[in-house]
Amino acid sequence: MVKIKLPGGIEKSFQKNITVRDVSGDDVFKNREPAIAGKLNSRIVDLDFPIESDTTLDLVMPNSNEGMEILRHSAAHLMAQAVTRLYPNAKLGIGPSIKDGFYYDFDLEQTLSQEDLEKIEEEMLKIAEEDLPYKRLEEPRTVAIERMEKANQSYKVELIKGLEDETVSFYQQGDFIDLCKGPHVSSTKNTGVFKLLSLAGAYWRGKETNPMLQRIYGTVFTNKKALAKHLKVLEEIKKRDHRKIGTALDLYSFHDKGGPGLVFWHPKGAAIRNVIETFWRSEHYARGYDILYSPHIAKIDLWKTSGHLDYYKDSMFSPIEVEGQEYILRPMNCPFAILMYQSSLRSYRDLPLRWGELGTVYRYERSGVLHGLLRVRGFTQDDAHIFCRPDQLQDEIEGVLDLALFMLNCFGFDEYEIELAVRGKGNEEKYIGENENWILAEEALTAALNKKQLDFARMEDEAKFYGPAIDIKTKDALGRGWQGPTIQVDFNLPERFDINYIGSDGIQHKVVMLHRTVIGAMERFLGCLIEHHAGNFPLWLAPIQVRVLPISDKFNDYALETKNKLSKAGIRTEVDTKSAKIGFKIREGTLEKIPYLLIVGEKEVEDEAVSVRSRKSGNEGPIPLSQFILRVEDEVRDKA
RNA sequence: GCUGCUGUGGCUCAGGGGUAGAGCACGUCCUUGGUAAGGACGAGGUCAUGGGUUCAAAUCCCAUCAGCAGCUCCA
Numbered sequence: 001m002v003k004i005k006l007p008g009g010i011e012k013s014f015q016k017n018i019t020v021r022d023v024s025g026d027d028v029f030k031n032r033e034p035a036i037a038g039k040l041n042s043r044i045v046d047l048d049f050p051i052e053s054d055t056t057l058d059l060v061m062p063n064s065n066e067g068m069e070i071l072r073h074s075a076a077h078l079m080a081q082a083v084t085r086l087y088p089n090a091k092l093g094i095g096p097s098i099k100d101g102f103y104y105d106f107d108l109e110q111t112l113s114q115e116d117l118e119k120i121e122e123e124m125l126k127i128a129e130e131d132l133p134y135k136r137l138e139e140p141r142t143v144a145i146e147r148m149e150k151a152n153q154s155y156k157v158e159l160i161k162g163l164e165d166e167t168v169s170f171y172q173q174g175d176f177i178d179l180c181k182g183p184h185v186s187s188t189k190n191t192g193v194f195k196l197l198s199l200a201g202a203y204w205r206g207k208e209t210n211p212m213l214q215r216i217y218g219t220v221f222t223n224k225k226a227l228a229k230h231l232k233v234l235e236e237i238k239k240r241d242h243r244k245i246g247t248a249l250d251l252y253s254f255h256d257k258g259g260p261g262l263v264f265w266h267p268k269g270a271a272i273r274n275v276i277e278t279f280w281r282s283e284h285y286a287r288g289y290d291i292l293y294s295p296h297i298a299k300i301d302l303w304k305t306s307g308h309l310d311y312y313k314d315s316m317f318s319p320i321e322v323e324g325q326e327y328i329l330r331p332m333n334c335p336f337a338i339l340m341y342q343s344s345l346r347s348y349r350d351l352p353l354r355w356g357e358l359g360t361v362y363r364y365e366r367s368g369v370l371h372g373l374l375r376v377r378g379f380t381q382d383d384a385h386i387f388c389r390p391d392q393l394q395d396e397i398e399g400v401l402d403l404a405l406f407m408l409n410c411f412g413f414d415e416y417e418i419e420l421a422v423r424g425k426g427n428e429e430k431y432i433g434e435n436e437n438w439i440l441a442e443e444a445l446t447a448a449l450n451k452k453q454l455d456f457a458r459m460e461d462e463a464k465f466y467g468p469a470i471d472i473k474t475k476d477a478l479g480r481g482w483q484g485p486t487i488q489v490d491f492n493l494p495e496r497f498d499i500n501y502i503g504s505d506g507i508q509h510k511v512v513m514l515h516r517t518v519i520g521a522m523e524r525f526l527g528c529l530i531e532h533h534a535g536n537f538p539l540w541l542a543p544i545q546v547r548v549l550p551i552s553d554k555f556n557d558y559a560l561e562t563k564n565k566l567s568k569a570g571i572r573t574e575v576d577t578k579s580a581k582i583g584f585k586i587r588e589g590t591l592e593k594i595p596y597l598l599i600v601g602e603k604e605v606e607d608e609a610v611s612v613r614s615r616k617s618g619n620e621g622p623i624p625l626s627q628f629i630l631r632v633e634d635e636v637r638d639k640a
Numbered sequence: 641g642c643u644g645c646u647g648u649g650g651c652u653c654a655g656g657g658g659u660a661g662a663g664c665a666c667g668u669c670c671u672u673g674g675u676a677a678g679g680a681c682g683a684g685g686u687c688a689u690g691g692g693u694u695c696a697a698a699u700c701c702c703a704u705c706a707g708c709a710g711c712u713c714c715a
Contacts, residue, residue, distance in 0.1 A: 111643090111644065112644085113644085113645085114645090198709060198710075199643095199644070199645090199709075199710080200643075200644075200709055200710030200711065201642070201643030201644060201709090201710065201711060202643085202710065202711045202712090203642075203643090203711055203712065206711070206712070207712080208641075208642070208711085208712050208713085212642060212643045212644095212711075213643090213711095214643080214644080215643095215710070215711080217709095217710085243708095247651075248651085254706090254707090256688075256689095256705075256706055256707095260705095260706070260707090307715085308715085310715090311715045312715050313715095314713090314715090315713090315714075315715080363714085365713085365714075366641050366642095366712085366713065366714095367641070367706090368641060368642070368710090368711085368712080368713090369641090369712085369713065369714075370707090371708095375714085464715070465715065466715085549675090551672080551673070551674055552672035552673060552674095553672065554672070579670095579671075579672075579673095580673090580677090580678085581671095581672085581673045581674090581677085581678065582673070582674055582675060583673085583674085583675065583676060583677070583678095584673095584676080584677055584678080585675090585676095586675050586676055587675095587676035587677055588676085588677090589676090590676055591676080597675085599674070599675065601674060602674090603674085611674080611675080613675060618675080619675050
């Protein structure tokens, strides 16, 4: 007999080697739906797992995180089985469960196409109907290697050889067997509702030098409704794609004749950017920053001193030769701020210096990584460098955190996660700078976060080689994470450039340098904003805030008058004098996602009014123009 | 950079060895219409670029460039 502790503190005795499945039939679980697996002393096992000794048991339910992971992994096996049936020569790579789905990598002679996915999916359905049990078997390493060699599964052989355990486990369903830790669902029939989504190349074990396998991505859920919901989210993501919306709203463009990854900002995109930049500047001035401008290129020696040429060369544009001198297009702004710092002697009384710059930088990104506005080759960072004394570090970090969170909030991001990237224990030599400095910096970063009562995750060994950092990851309307503000302490550049201040003791001390960005890069941030708001920019950012639509051209004059009054109040306004019906003008304005459409006709002229149609709530009826102006001004001020 | 797919008027896309099509947008005219598409006519393309095959290439082949999906990368 074995004693098993069940949920609710109930302990019961069962026959030895009773399976999890059998225990799950016990009265204790009678109100639960069928489990997908069991959890013995927090180790997840198959339903068929025989219980040999006293233990604690809970069930893993299909819709739990753990349950979904099992389901996804089982679906990956199911797919691999289907592929193996259709392409008997397929060599298997790996097939894990991932967020929202699974994939499996195959080495195939023929290249798969989208149509092949449908065939594979059909085969999967067939196998599911065959109701084949997933059976676990264990065998010694050597036998396992032999088995896989015989099956000509060279990748699996490689995997097993990399394992340290003397026994390895396989899972078999019908004619298909695969190396696997498990656990799995009990049968192919229980592999949920799945859909194969996409194809892609993927290097074996993620190494560029390894052969490229064909990866199939799929997703699976316990029921049709959940799958449909997920597919809808994917569709929504596609609809929100900033590349699509950016073109539709005429915000920016790329050009073959311009060059890949180089953004051309159209008037409307530029208008948004301009609002952001103006806001950025005033907010920085208000918080004791000064603002700099510096050139986009500089002599190569500067980049030698900064170390960029050594550490960052692969991401830089090739040098430009002028009058026998090599110049580098800047990939970062920091050396320029340092040159300016060095332009005079600095006293401890001068510090901190908070120097911000909307600095345009150029980076050579490999062609395959470019992606709309999110990954480009020329972009403008909302950069700032803070030069301070060690005793000022914590205050400065708090100030940046304040600013960063304030700005995120203004742009409609209220969810975020904070990470503190620090040195890893045991490999301190990877990092530059004095040990005591690292400790000081880490303490300052931690203290600032604590003082602001911000939750954060400590990320060991995630620091840059030159200093620890705080990274803030924002979440957008669809729950997707974006790289947000970062605050980095830098021990490297002050050393390399030997930048100092004169202390109260009359001797030189090394200055402490902080790099920070709040919104990152204008390009990426705008891409993110587009997707976050699905192109419905909040009023204060909208490139056109109001469009006046005369009912017929008899009212064009009144419409123009209205526009002038709005413009005078600083509201970005247009008039639509096209000779079209009002319905048509409204449709156009709506598609352009303009926050306010003002319809003006006979009634409005008489009453000095405008008929308001807002993006949020549609037709709101007429109000006096003066009142409307107040309303818009309020809303802009509130950044609503 | 790697693998695969794609490249046709400003946009979205159809077609496909015998010298180009639709819708939207654009222009002109008619229409002056009250909350998501009024009508007529018209202009606009060396079918990404360069080679090749062919009597004939936008169509087939190769290369290049660019885009897309991933992989890798992002000190």
